Structure formats: structure tokens, C-alpha cells
Amino acid sequence: MINYNVDTDGIATITWDMPNRTMNVLNEGSIQAYAEALQKALKDDKVKGVILTSGKDSFIAGADLDMLLNADTSDAVKLTDQFSQLQKLFRSQETGGKPIVAAINGTALGGGFEICLASHYRIAAANPKTRVGQPEVKLGLLPGAGGTQRIPRLIGVMNAAPILLEGKDQTVDQAKGLGLIHEVVPAGELLPRAKAWLMAENKETVVPAYAGKSGKPIDSRAVQPWDKPGFKTPGFPGGQVWSPPGVQTFIGGNAMIAGKTNGVYPAPRAIMSCVYEGLQLPFDTALKVETRYFVSLLRGPVARSMIRTLFFGLQEANKLARRPKGVAKQEYKKIGVLGAGLMGAGIATVSVQAGLDIVLVDRDQAAADKGKAHIADELGKLAKRGRLTPDKVEAMLGKVTATPDFGALKGCDLVIEAVFENRDVKAEATKKAEAALDPKAVFASNTSTLPITGLAEASSRPDHFIGLHFFSPVEKMPLVEIIVGKKTSPETLARSMDFVQKIRKTPIVVNDSRGFFTxxxxxxxxxxxxxxxxxxxxxxxxxxxxxxxxxxxxxxxxxxxxxxxxxxxxxxxxxxxxxxxxxxxxxxxxxxxxxxxxxxxxxxxxxxxxxxxxxxxxxxxxxxxxxxxxxxxxxxxxxxxxxxxxxxxxxxxxxxxxxxxxxxxxxxxxxxxxxxxxxxxxxxxxxxxxxxxxxxxxxxxxxxxxxxxxxxxxxxxxxxxxxxxxxxxxxxxxxxxxxxxxxxxxxx
Missing domain, CATH: 1.10.1040.50 (N-(1-d-carboxylethyl)-l-norvaline Dehydrogenase; domain 2)
Known part of the structure; x- marks a missing residue:
């Protein structure tokens, strides 16, 4: 799980690389292995400094949520002791007397970022896809390994609020701008730069606050800001919570939480309490406060329910856990959409963003063109936010054919009907489309209520007929409800799920009935x-x-x-x-x-x-x-x-x-x-x-x-x-x- 190496210059490199996993996570095994490697480095007189890094594309994804979901929460005292061990480990990391650099080669979230925060220096590889942050609040929890205490002490409460209370992740450049990361360097320079920082001569020494009056001065680089004498939390006069700006910040923060959560989410309130109480206490005591709030959330029903559904449930759905076995994966190139209204145009928008060619059909050219104009408008919004270039927008629009001609559907792998919610209108559209389609193409109805089995009666091949119920606005809503009719084949279901995955939506599969499920x-x-x-x-x-x-x-x-x-x-x-x-x-x-x-x-x-x-x-x-x-x-x-x-x-x-x-x-x-x-x-x-x-x-x-x-x-x-x-x-x-x-x- 953990590779340990010391070079001839006395620099120890601890590399997280958990076997049989795509990402490193914090669990009992990896934490124990890391603790042993860390203590080995801290006790070795030959080791001058330590580099923490990962052997995978990402750094550390955070805590193993399966471990949290299945934790025995019956004994609060035992649970508090269990989760305080990680706090103690990270605290030993930053008070061990040797400078430690986190060489962040990829995404570091949750506990994976907290291990970085407990390092004395943080260098990240330049990668626009890398994210760092504390997403725990999205699952009903709070950062339980020091995040609520270290982040406000590094960047102030106001800057910490979106990261802690909303779980907003940061790019490495954003994190550097805030002061959470010290340097961003090209990927090939990450480890050399980390070693260079450790090898650089530093004559500045300091007696850490935790060492007491009799403590000996040590390399100032091996001491965290909050452990240096005279440290003040940034953003408040004198670092005092009870300063006028401090009082205003917490009053406003509580009002914001109440307004956004309506009081139904305990985690944001607990995070605010952690920060408020912790900033008035010695650092080690503040960590104990954080652990107690973390345990209280973990023992409650909200976090466990949110973890089960919003992590494991979503993960299973997005990995197509319900997909019929033994069906070859469908690779989509071209689809048709019948109906260029808001729903049809929305389906076309997300499909063209996934790289597909689109045939958008409506009753006349003007109606079809109106649908394409909607697509252009939605893509234009993304361009204004910097998520698409103008050239990319033009290329995408070039893949959209707006027409009243059903014959243009020839060659489509899938056609989605999104016409008026009327059985007769849908039947007519089905017959016209099927006349142009390859016999193996899938035909899907976007009906929100009409039973699929009944709609399939208009089809000459009901085994290829299925329901794909999108939600409005399609561009924002993540779910697609897949409805299986009585004659829908397993192959059609599997191919439909492949399409939903292709357009980066989350599928659930339901059987046919009026109104289905949603x-x-x-x-x-x-x-x-x-x-x-x-x-x-x-x-x-x-x-x-x-x-x-x-x-x-x-x-x-x-x-x-x-x-x-x-x-x-x-x-x-x-x-x-x-x-x-x-x-x-x-x-x-x-x-x-x-x-x-x-x-x-x-x-x-x-x-x-x-x-x-x-x-x-x-x-x-x-x-x-x-x-x-x-x-x-x-x-x-x-x-x-x-x-x-x-x-x-x-x-x-x-x-x-x-x-x-x-x-x-x-x-x-x-x-x-x-x-x-x-x-x-x-x-x-x-x-x-x-x-x-x-x-x-x-x-x-x-x-x-x-x-x-x-x-x-x-x-x-x-x-x-x-x-x-x-x-x-x-x-x-x-x-x-x-x-x-x-x-x-x-x-x-």
C-alpha cells in the first residue's frame, strides 16, 4: 500500500499506491501502513525531510466511505477514540520536527487533502482536471482530520466558508491563489521541486508553541503557522473571533446556512460550530472538538443515508449496475430527436455535447430551426463561462441537422421521440420514423406518463421500443428514467443504458406502468x-x-x-x-x-x-x-x-x-x-x-x-x-x- 524509499541525500519519499484500486483511499489498512512509514522516517536520523506523493493518477480520494457506512456507531466513546487516531497521526506528521512536502500529483479530496494540509509545504502538478477540497458536507459529514481547523487558519474564515460549508472543490491554481497550495509546477518537475525545497538551506529556526518554554529551536520549515509563537487567524483583527468583523462573519454565516439549508442539514451547522469554537481554543483542543462533531454526525441518520444513496447508489447507477449481462456495448455516432421543443432541443444539446451527430425533426423547417437556435443559445452560455471555445461551439452546431424530413433519420443508431404528450401524435411519429430506420435501431419515447407497452403498439418492432424519460431542463437535470415495456428486449435496455452513460446522465431502470415511478x-x-x-x-x-x-x-x-x-x-x-x-x-x-x-x-x-x-x-x-x-x-x-x-x-x-x-x-x-x-x-x-x-x-x-x-x-x-x-x-x-x-x- 505504501512504498518507502530514502535516497542518498537523506530525503525519504512515501508513495501511496494501494493495490487493486484505481484510487488511494484512507482505510484501516492504508492508515496503518502510512503511520508505520511516517514514524520510520521521523525516527531515522539520516532522514532530513519527507516527500508524500502517489503512484496513481490521483493523490488520495479521501476516506473509504464503505468503512464509514459500516462503522459500529453504537458506542460513541469508542467511535471518538477510533477517529481521533487519524487526528493524532496527522498531528504527529506536522510536529515530528522534520519538514514534509506534499507532492500533489492529482486530485486530493477529503482526508486526501487533509493529509496535505498537515504537511509543511504543498506543491501541485499543473493539471486543469486536478481538484482539491473538502466535499464531506455533501454527504452529511464534516472534514474529520483537521480540515475545519487548518483551512480557516491558513486562509481565513471567509475564504474557507465555500470550501467547508458548500464542499466547493478548487483547481490547483485556485488553491494556490487562496494560499492552500504553495506552488504549481509542471508534472515532470513535481518531485525534483519537492526535493529542492527540502534540500534548500534554511537558517531560520523557531521554538514551536507545542514545545513549551524549554523547547529547542528547530528548522522553521518543519513548523506549521499555527504552531509558531504569536500566530493569529487571518481576516480578524488580532485573530480574534470576538472582533467586530469576526462577530459579523459568524452572524452572517449562520444566516446564510439557515437560508440555504432551511435547517434540515446538520452538517453545515456542525462545521460552523467547529470553526467558531475551534478558533478560540489551542489547536490540539480544537481538533478534539472537530472529532466530537464528526462522530455526532456519523452516528446520526442523515450522513449514513446520504452516503448510501448519493455515493454508493449513484456510483452503482452510473456504472450501469442494472445493465443486462452479455450484451456488447453500443457505440453511438448518430441519433435522431423527434420534436424540437424545449425537451427535444435539450436532449439534442446534451447529445451533441457528447460528440454525437444529431438529426432534429419537427413539423416544419421553422419549428426545427427554432430548436437548433435553442441548442446554439445553450452552447453559447457555456462559451461565455469559458467552458467551450467559439470554434468548438461552431463545430458542435455543424453536427446538428434541423429538418422536417423524417427520411433524414436514416443511419441513426437511436431515435428519441419528444413530441406532444398525446397517444395518437406519438403513434404517427413512431411510424414515420421507423420507415426510415435500420431494423436494429432503438426507438425511445420521452413520455412522462403514458405506458410504454401501449405506445409500442404503434411500432412494427416493439422489442426495440423503450422509454427514456428526461427531466426539464435537460441540460441541468442529471437523471434519466429508463422504462422497460412488456416486449422490450434485454438488448434494447442494455443499449439504451449505454446511451444514457454516453451523454453523462444517471440512469435508473423501472418497469412499465402509468406514470412509471418519477x-x-x-x-x-x-x-x-x-x-x-x-x-x-x-x-x-x-x-x-x-x-x-x-x-x-x-x-x-x-x-x-x-x-x-x-x-x-x-x-x-x-x-x-x-x-x-x-x-x-x-x-x-x-x-x-x-x-x-x-x-x-x-x-x-x-x-x-x-x-x-x-x-x-x-x-x-x-x-x-x-x-x-x-x-x-x-x-x-x-x-x-x-x-x-x-x-x-x-x-x-x-x-x-x-x-x-x-x-x-x-x-x-x-x-x-x-x-x-x-x-x-x-x-x-x-x-x-x-x-x-x-x-x-x-x-x-x-x-x-x-x-x-x-x-x-x-x-x-x-x-x-x-x-x-x-x-x-x-x-x-x-x-x-x-x-x-x-x-x-x-x-x-
Missing amino acids: SRVCGAFITEGHRLLKEGVPAPMIENCARFAGMPVGPLSLNDEVAIDLSWKIMDQTKRDAEAAGQKYEGSGADDVLELMVKKLERFGRKNGKGFYDYPADGKKRLWPDLGKHFPADPRWLYGEGDEKRAKEDEIRKRLLYVQAVDTARCLEGNVLTDPQDGDVGSIMGLGFAPQTGGAISLIDQVGVREFVSECDELARKYGKQFEVPKLLRDMAAKGESFYGKRTAKAA
Whole structure:
């Protein structure tokens, strides 16, 4: 794991190179091996200095998250002792009396960057792809090996805030500009430059603060800034937290955290507390504070849920874990897109960015050209940000053919239909496209709700027909929901997953049903917002409770974005299909809200500037002032203080989350979803479902299946059948089972 070498000049090089891994990580084995190599260097009188580097393309990717996820968190004292060992190791590194250089040859994140921060000098190889930083907050944790203490002491609290509180990584040049890295050199000069710094004569000595009054002076290069007498934290007069700028910084920081997280993420608050408390304490004591906050987060449900879904779940999805075996990988060169509206043009945009030739088809040349203009506009935005050159933009646009001619689809490996959400319109587009396609080409529908098996009836080769449900705006939304029809072949599924990976999106695979998974659960969230509105809950209360539950927007705002008239059309189509099949249509209990907004008031959402919100010319949307006239507030929701008011808000938050979780569980029971992890990844990446929960299924585990069932039974009694749990959950509750653990409670 660790290679150790001492040259004739007395320079020890410790090289991280873990076998059978593409990246180095911090785990029990590698930490132990590194500790042994470090102590060997520090105790060897022949060693004058130490270089830390990596034998891989990256430096160190951070802590082994599998180790964190599976850590025994039952004993807080034991856990604190376990994780304080890394703090002690890094502290011994910087107080060992010998200068240590981190030769950063590639990306160093999390604990991988903290080992660099605990070095006395940091040199990075010039590489625009290299990133350094502390991303732990994105997984519900904080830097647990000194990051919250060293970074503010190096660059000040204000500069440290985006790195620690938002997990923003830095290029090596940005890090150098901040003062986190001392030098950036060509890759071939990295190790020679590190050795040159160590070999340079330095007559300046200092007695480290940790050595006490009787300590002997040592090479000042082997002493960290915070260990030198008289050190002051930069950015504050006298380095004092309680200086006026310091007080202002932390007041503003707390306000920023509250505004951005709505209080649902514990990690940013813990990080701010670490920094605030730590800067008032001796450095070694500050590290103990950091460890305690780290352990408290690791023992809580948020970090474990976020790690499981946002790291392992995403990793599995992006590696195509659900891809059918034995199917050769599809290499794409040319695809077609039917429909040049915002969705179709968005699909074309991300596809041409992936290097594909695009045939963009619409009803006439003007409509097709409008779609290509959208592509040009999106690529132009990237050029303005410096992410594309003008020449690259022109080259990409040259790969897009906008036309009303379906014959131009000849030679396409895949065609994606993104036309109007109407069964007849889609059937016509399917037949016209297939007339020009190679028999082996894949045909995909971007429908958001219509069952794929039914749409495939218009196809002459339904085994090559599949659903690829993109989310708007396509350029920003990372998820693609792949829907398998009854006749879709495993080969078609595999080839479709290859395409999603090619355009750098995250796929989840679901089986066919009306609304599939994401649209169905999205509809449950929106409809519960409608029910609350009908019950007399003020619209601002609905929207704010959703955000304070962790949702990015409220159900009314979301309905405006997806279009209220689209919701009405889906409801109307569902009703027609039920009647055509001789079945009784059961409404949601809030169909009349859609009827009022669309048919009587002609408020379709953002698309026509009128929905539950108004969209004035200044761009600042606001709730429609007359909404209260059509949906008057019930006094019982308006009055109350303290615990009574909080109880009402808690119940609204619970309803908005639980209605989605129940429907996700129904999708699992009905085999629409085949794995809980797809439900979690899909709910967060596609719907923005409260990320602090780890997803709609993880929420049930967080609450506890038995408790969740009990609470849903009460909600169903009070508010309706939308909260009735499936048999799957009742059986799990009776057995004391959970989705991600064999047993969570004593069986009933």
C-alpha cells in the first residue's frame, strides 16, 4: 500500500499506491501502513525531510466511505477514540520536527487533502482536471482530520466558508491563489521541486508553541503557522473571533446556512460550530472538538443515508449496475430527436455535447430551426463561462441537422421521440420514423406518463421500443428514467443504458406502468399540495413547509414548472383510458383544482406566466394574490403559537414527504421499481426529494418501518387513502425489518 524509499541525500519519499484500486483511499489498512512509514522516517536520523506523493493518477480520494457506512456507531466513546487516531497521526506528521512536502500529483479530496494540509509545504502538478477540497458536507459529514481547523487558519474564515460549508472543490491554481497550495509546477518537475525545497538551506529556526518554554529551536520549515509563537487567524483583527468583523462573519454565516439549508442539514451547522469554537481554543483542543462533531454526525441518520444513496447508489447507477449481462456495448455516432421543443432541443444539446451527430425533426423547417437556435443559445452560455471555445461551439452546431424530413433519420443508431404528450401524435411519429430506420435501431419515447407497452403498439418492432424519460431542463437535470415495456428486449435496455452513460446522465431502470415511478411520485407530491390548498391551508404555508421539509420547491411552484395544463391533460387522459377499459375512474380528490385553474381561469403555469404564481416582467415570481379568493384559508391553520403552531407545520411537512414515500413503496411492491436504491436515487436526482433523508425509501428506514406504518395509518384516518400503506410495509413492520438492514426492531 505504501512504498518507502530514502535516497542518498537523506530525503525519504512515501508513495501511496494501494493495490487493486484505481484510487488511494484512507482505510484501516492504508492508515496503518502510512503511520508505520511516517514514524520510520521521523525516527531515522539520516532522514532530513519527507516527500508524500502517489503512484496513481490521483493523490488520495479521501476516506473509504464503505468503512464509514459500516462503522459500529453504537458506542460513541469508542467511535471518538477510533477517529481521533487519524487526528493524532496527522498531528504527529506536522510536529515530528522534520519538514514534509506534499507532492500533489492529482486530485486530493477529503482526508486526501487533509493529509496535505498537515504537511509543511504543498506543491501541485499543473493539471486543469486536478481538484482539491473538502466535499464531506455533501454527504452529511464534516472534514474529520483537521480540515475545519487548518483551512480557516491558513486562509481565513471567509475564504474557507465555500470550501467547508458548500464542499466547493478548487483547481490547483485556485488553491494556490487562496494560499492552500504553495506552488504549481509542471508534472515532470513535481518531485525534483519537492526535493529542492527540502534540500534548500534554511537558517531560520523557531521554538514551536507545542514545545513549551524549554523547547529547542528547530528548522522553521518543519513548523506549521499555527504552531509558531504569536500566530493569529487571518481576516480578524488580532485573530480574534470576538472582533467586530469576526462577530459579523459568524452572524452572517449562520444566516446564510439557515437560508440555504432551511435547517434540515446538520452538517453545515456542525462545521460552523467547529470553526467558531475551534478558533478560540489551542489547536490540539480544537481538533478534539472537530472529532466530537464528526462522530455526532456519523452516528446520526442523515450522513449514513446520504452516503448510501448519493455515493454508493449513484456510483452503482452510473456504472450501469442494472445493465443486462452479455450484451456488447453500443457505440453511438448518430441519433435522431423527434420534436424540437424545449425537451427535444435539450436532449439534442446534451447529445451533441457528447460528440454525437444529431438529426432534429419537427413539423416544419421553422419549428426545427427554432430548436437548433435553442441548442446554439445553450452552447453559447457555456462559451461565455469559458467552458467551450467559439470554434468548438461552431463545430458542435455543424453536427446538428434541423429538418422536417423524417427520411433524414436514416443511419441513426437511436431515435428519441419528444413530441406532444398525446397517444395518437406519438403513434404517427413512431411510424414515420421507423420507415426510415435500420431494423436494429432503438426507438425511445420521452413520455412522462403514458405506458410504454401501449405506445409500442404503434411500432412494427416493439422489442426495440423503450422509454427514456428526461427531466426539464435537460441540460441541468442529471437523471434519466429508463422504462422497460412488456416486449422490450434485454438488448434494447442494455443499449439504451449505454446511451444514457454516453451523454453523462444517471440512469435508473423501472418497469412499465402509468406514470412509471418519477412522474407518479411527483404527481403524488403536487396533488397533496392541491389537497392542502382545498383544506384551507394558506398557500405560503404549504410552500414554506415543503422547503423546510427539504424539498427544493413547494408543490404549487413545481406544478407551475411542469405546467398545470399538462397535469390536467394527464388526469383527463387517465380518466378516458379507464372509461375505455370499462373501469371506474377514481379521482385524486383534488381534480377540481386542476379543472378550475385550467378550464375556468386559464392559468397554465410558468408557460403562460399565470399559475399558482404570477410571473411579472421583472422576473421575480410571487404567489398569485387572488389565490386566497378561490381557496380561502381555514382559520384553524392560521392561529396558534409555540408548540401548537409547530405541530401543524410538522404535520404538513410530514404529509408532503410521506405521500411520496408511500407511493414509492407501492412502486416497489408492484415491481415498477426492482430495487430500493433506484427509488432513492431516482427520488433525489429526478424529483429533488429531501436529500437529507437519503431518498423516499431511506426516509422510511430513518423513521423506522413500524413507526412509519403507524404514522401513515393515522394520516390515512385523518386525510385519506393516499396514505394507506402497501402490504409490503405492513409485513416488514410485523417482522421488524427495514430496507437496508435485515432487522431494525424486535418482531411484533
